[in-house]
């Protein structure tokens with residue numbers, strides 16, 4: 144890592160081909176051992192680097208795309224058209240048209256508007272498209288104190304309710320009216336994440352079979368498989384943990400977590416689905432892992448300087464939330480190693496912060512590392528997902544990405560952006 148940081152400069156994303164492939168193959172095997180008909184669709188949005196996508200495609204992945212951009216990436220990475228499925232709540236006419244032109248395997252539809260739009264475009268093009276319906280449980284809170292404002296916020300953040308997909312009532316309605324959409328055939332149902340899907344979809348599948356005689360080819364349980372590389376915490380968790388430490392207790396917010404291994408996750412999903420489907424014909428189970436597959440990338444950053452202020456020690460590094468964006472109020476705590484002092488014990492508690500001009504730009508607060516100084520290189524683990532594809536150019540161009548191949552050779556799989564790249568599309572007027 145030290146050598147890579149020196150040779151390629153920092154910040155730098157680093158992937159290990161063997162880890163990526165082994166993780167993907169382990170995931171597939173876990174499901175394939177438990178069930179005969181499995182379709183593993185890598186969620187392109189989690190890491191849309193063309194080499195990463197191509198490597199997974201070569202190992203037999205299908206692709207789950209969530210936008211026209213994702214679709215173009217998947218095609219460019221060589222995914223065959225009939226190994227691509229299209230999800231997402233925003234599919235404008237052009238995106239649908241392209242998906243139909245490309246004759247992709249399945250489009251997972253989220254609303255009546257989308258059904259009608261897709262049916263119309265397919266009719267205009269004279270094609271028939273296989274679709275899935277995204278079903279949404281829209282759970283109601285059991286607590287009477289739950290106010291409508293809180294409910295709205297929960298829905299907006301997808302805590303309890305979520306705007307994606309058809310409510311159960313609407314999904315039944317869609318099956319009842321399915322003959323109206325002559326250019327579409329409903330071949331699957333889906334929802335995300337797998338925990339919800341596993342509980343919700345099989346009983347729904349039984350009921351649509353009983354009511355309408357509909358038999359689904361695909362049961363898509365989405366993603367959400369935890370690679371165990373980052374602990375998600377809220378601001379409140381951080382404050383409570385700080386108070387714990389103030390009264391002499393040990394911090395609980397470490398990156399170390401116990402997540403169930405994927406073999407037992409796969410087995411319990413399959414057992415539950417099989418039991419719940421009863422005597423229904425077995426569908427293909429579709430899974431859409433993202434983080435589980437690509438999280439293992441490392442972000443290398445350099446210490447620009449160390450500063451003492453306000454009773455804290457601040458370690459200012461050259462990459463922050465521009466490269467590790469966060470969402471829904473959650474922050475991720477990841478393993479951090481000072482690469483050039485990897486054998487040293489942690490000696491001090493510091494705040495590691497990024498190079499941006501806003502207060503939330505921190506990587507980790509109150510973390511223990513060996514004494515750090517200017518030019519040290521930090522390896523931040525578990526940075527491969529929702530980072531490169533969600534990074535931005537606020538104040539700094541995006542960094543390079545390298546891949547270590549199985550022979551230990553380093554391949555540049557994305558060039559570092561230049562200042563010119565950032566300004567490329569601007570026009571002086």
Ligand SMILES: Cc1ncc(COP(=O)(O)O)c(C=O)c1O
Nearest residue numbers: 186335366367368431432433434
């Ligand atoms: C529909 C759908 N499928 C797959 C994924 C990938 O999820 P994860 O990276 O948690 O596996 C997501 C992520 O939000 C999603 O919304």
